[in-house]
Amino acid sequence: MRRLVPTGDPRSPVVFAQDTQPVAAPDEALIKVEAFAPNRGETFLLEEPRLDLVPGKDVAGLVVQAAADGSGPPMGTRVVGHPAMGGWAEYVAVPTHSLAVLPDDISAVQAAALPLAGITxxxxxxxxxxxxxxxxxxxxxxxxxxxxxxxxxxxxxxxxxxxxxxxxxxxxxxxxxxxxxxxxxxxxxxxxxxxxxxxxxxxxxxxxxxxxxxxxxxxxxxxxxxxxxxxxxxxxxxxxxxxxxxFHYAGAPYGQDLATLVRLVVNRRLHPEIDRVLDWSRTAEVLVDLRERRIRGKAVLTTGAVR
Incomplete structure (x- = not known):
């Protein structure tokens, strides 16, 4: 599968690379990523990336393998998720406690803009x-x-x-x-x-x-x-x-807060502000614009798998 990996070059912070598909832990679901949204804090990590940095925390997509322990949504369910890392890829394994089910009237693009910013x-x-x-x-x-x-x-x-x-x-x-x-x-x-x-x-x-x-x-x-x-x-x-x-937002589980955000969007009480939606081939330029504060609200990248 393809994923985006750090380059260490601030002018073009990520490039595509081939990687093996992740193996989900028993309490994780394997998600086919349809859309993801970078966060400004992640752009700072990319300036001098650790060797083990696999970025990507805000994703939306489709469950293609349910968690082996029976927790979480079944295969074929549309979800929004907040993994610890690895979301800028075709597939990502996400703990089921950090997933929420998406209704049909919320797009993957809207959902991907929710996790870190919305939970915060x-x-x-x-x-x-x-x-x-x-x-x-x-x-x-x-x-x-x-x-x-x-x-x-x-x-x-x-x-x-x-x-x-x-x-x-x-x-x-x-x-x-x-x-x-x-x-x-x-x-x-x-x-x-x-x-x-x-x-x-x-x-x-x-x-x-x-x-x-x-x-x-x-x-x-x-x-x-x-x-x-x-x-x-x-x-x-x-x-x-x-x-x-x-204050720091971190602390799993995230699923309940994600479900709250989804409910607020469904009820038109929360409106994700998405400045741009682009194919993930343009992630590097989006990261630069995000770092330099040229994006209002969120930017969302799509993998081509959006239904």
């Missing part, structure tokens, strides 16, 4: 607690996670201010329920009950300073790739009793 948004908002009536600041809002966070937070009753690099990148966020879109954290009119911070660098202390006394900052990314520097005396002069919490 769901789990982040659970960590945040009740949102009705709360003022929320979201940095780095125009990526895949940001679009899901905006729609879900607005639906939960939050008054959300989104920070994007350009007004054009914020237009869809307004349609999804953002109350305000600004182009810099300094332009956000606080104070806020909650800050969802994903950029790090110089934005972090500015965002922190916009909290209400006793407010919470959930730190879930560092898209700027610049370390955060905090001045104790600035914090002392800022919001009293501010809470800074680190």
């Amino acid at each position: 948004a769901l789990r982040l908002l659970r960590a945040a607690g009740a949102l009705a009536g709360r003022r929320v600041l979201l940095t780095g809002a125009s990526g895949g996670v940001g679009h899901y966070l905006t729609e879900l937070a607005a639906a939960a009753g939050a008054e959300l201010t989104a920070v994007t690099a350009t007004p054009a990148r914020g237009e869809r966020l307004l349609e999804l329920g953002a109350a305000t879109v600004v182009q810099a954290v300094t332009d956000a009119h606080g104070p806020f009950d909650l800050v969802l911070e994903s950029t790090g660098g110089a934005d972090f202390p500015v965002a922190l300073s916009k909290l209400l006394p006793g407010g919470t900052l959930l730190w879930f990314g560092q898209a700027s790739r610049t370390p955060v520097t905090l001045n104790f005396f600035d914090i002392l002069a800022g919001p009293e009793r501010a809470v800074i919490r680190h």
Whole structure:
């Protein structure tokens, strides 16, 4: 079978290679991949790839071999999955606890855009607690996670201010329920009950300073790739009793959250924002554009197996 493997060249991060079809563990289903979606964090791993790196975490496709232990969906079922690795290939083995069944009215392209970004948004908002009536600041809002966070937070009753690099990148966020879109954290009119911070660098202390006394900052990314520097005396002069919490989405099982995301899409309460859909022969150029933040929302690659 064909799979995409790292090159170590930032100008063309992956190439096709021949590989053996994966052998599924007893609690894994073998999936024929129809579509997959890369994530920006994966582009960083490709810059100096480990020898054992086999990328690909967000997939949708068809079960061609059910799990031997009887768990999970039967052969012929359409699914969305979140494997630990290996999804940029014709076939991937996925633990059944990280799969959800797809109804006919969700395409493989829509489904592939859901896993990492959607699960992150769901789990982040659970960590945040009740949102009705709360003022929320979201940095780095125009990526895949940001679009899901905006729609879900607005639906939960939050008054959300989104920070994007350009007004054009914020237009869809307004349609999804953002109350305000600004182009810099300094332009956000606080104070806020909650800050969802994903950029790090110089934005972090500015965002922190916009909290209400006793407010919470959930730190879930560092898209700027610049370390955060905090001045104790600035914090002392800022919001009293501010809470800074680190957040990371990871922790299987993922299947229940995937099923929730699928249900929300079916009920038209969640709308995957897909900037482009291309054949997987163009994965390398998509990865470069994703790394350089030229993609709004998600990009999805198709293997030619989409029904």
